[in-house]
Amino acid sequence: xxxxxxxxxxxxxxxxxxxxxxxxxxxxxxxxxxxxxxxxxxxxxxxxxxxxxxxxxxxxxxxxxxxxxxxxxxxxxxxxxxxxxxxxxxxxxxxxxxxxxxxxxxxxxxxxxxxxxxxxxxxxxxxxxxxxxxxxxxxxxxxxxxxxxxxxxxxxxxxxxxxxxxxxxxxxxxxxxxxxxxxxxxxxxxxxxxxxxxxxxxxxxxxxxxxxxxxxxxxxxxxxxxxxxxxxxxxxxxxxxxxxxxxxxxxxxxxxxxxxxxxxxxxxxxxxxxxxxxxxxxxxxxxxxxxxxxxxxxxxxxxxxxxxx
Numbered sequence: 115x116x117x118x119x120x121x122x123x124x125x126x127x128x129x130x131x132x133x134x135x136x137x138x139x140x141x142x143x144x145x146x147x148x149x150x151x152x153x154x155x156x157x158x159x160x161x162x163x164x165x166x167x168x169x170x171x172x173x174x175x176x177x178x179x180x181x182x183x184x185x186x187x188x189x190x191x192x193x194x195x196x197x198x199x200x201x202x203x204x205x206x207x208x209x210x211x212x213x214x215x216x217x218x219x220x221x222x223x224x225x226x227x228x229x230x231x232x233x234x235x236x237x238x239x240x241x242x243x244x245x246x247x248x249x250x251x252x253x254x255x256x257x258x259x260x261x262x263x264x265x266x267x268x269x270x271x272x273x274x275x276x277x278x279x280x281x282x283x284x285x286x287x288x289x290x291x292x293x294x295x296x297x298x299x300x301x302x303x304x305x306x307x308x309x310x311x312x313x314x315x316x317x318x319x320x321x322x323x324x325x326x327x328x329x330x331x332x333x334x335x336x337x338x339x340x341x342x343x344x345x346x347x348x349x350x351x352x353x354x355x356x357x358x359x360x361x362x363x364x365x366x367x368x369x370x371x372x373x374x375x376x377x378x379x380x381x382x383x384x385x386x387x388x389x390x391x392x393x394x395x396x397x398x399x400x401x402x403x404x405x406x407x408x409x410x411x412x413x414x415x416x417x418x419x420x421x422x423x
Contacts, residue, residue, distance in 0.1 A: 373411045
């Protein structure tokens with residue numbers, strides 16, 4: 115089946131959260147990973163969620179994140195956003211840590227935070243940070259405070275929880291200042307940023323029968339109401355790659371993810387990604403990945419199982 119999107123309400127139901135923790139009006143939840151492992155309340159489905167997630171993970175594991183498999187070890191802080199599908203395979207029985215989930219509306223009352231502008235949640239960023247023991251304990255303390263407040267009757271508990279989540283976000287931004295840079299202000303940079311945002315928003319392909327609307331540089335130029343030559347010059351100047359290279363790289367990455375994580379047949383994958391027919395898709399995939407889609411799927415299924423996020 116193709117990619118689906120899990121809502122926060124569906125996550126609550128699948129997680130068997132207590133009534134106090136399913137206050138959907140506040141769009142927030144927090145949990146202890148060890149407790150969820152003991153109760154079997156972990157969901158390995160490779161789908162996109164309509165909420166944000168911050169995880170403090172203690173242990174060794176591999177996560178599928180977009181089309182990549184990322185191995186982590188020791189104490190790690192991870193950030194996930196609604197744009198990128200993710201999952202993980204079975205976690206070690208001794209895994210520990212916490213995670214919180216929230217929707218954008220959770221921060222609507224806080225004018226200091228616009229999640230679309232937080233570097234940790236930008237497209238293409240891989241915000242996964244290794245922690246030393248002191249950093250891990252400091253973050254654990256914040257998650258424990260969230261758990262305590264969520265189960266309290268304090269009138270302003272959500273305002274307090276929001277402050278704890280904000281502290282974690284700023285803590286992470288201080289951990290790795292080189293994972294992001296301030297946005298450029300020139301016209302080429304703005305055009306490039308919008309192009310990359312439009313490209314990113316199309317993925318993952320979620321519905322069978324739904325095809326990509328923007329597949330060529332001209333499609334994007336028309337959408338942006340600019341000349342195709344101007345778009346190509348701006349993107350090349352800002353990124354060093356052509357507009358077509360960005361599109362082809364993203365199509366190849368999405369194709370690999372779909373072949374790896376869905377049961378769509380090869381013709382359906384090609385159709386969903388906007389290819390005329392399976393032959394055109396096969397030729398494209400072979401040029402970008404250096405093997406046929408069927409060979410890629412077979413190689414992936416016969417390799418030792420690898421976990422994912």
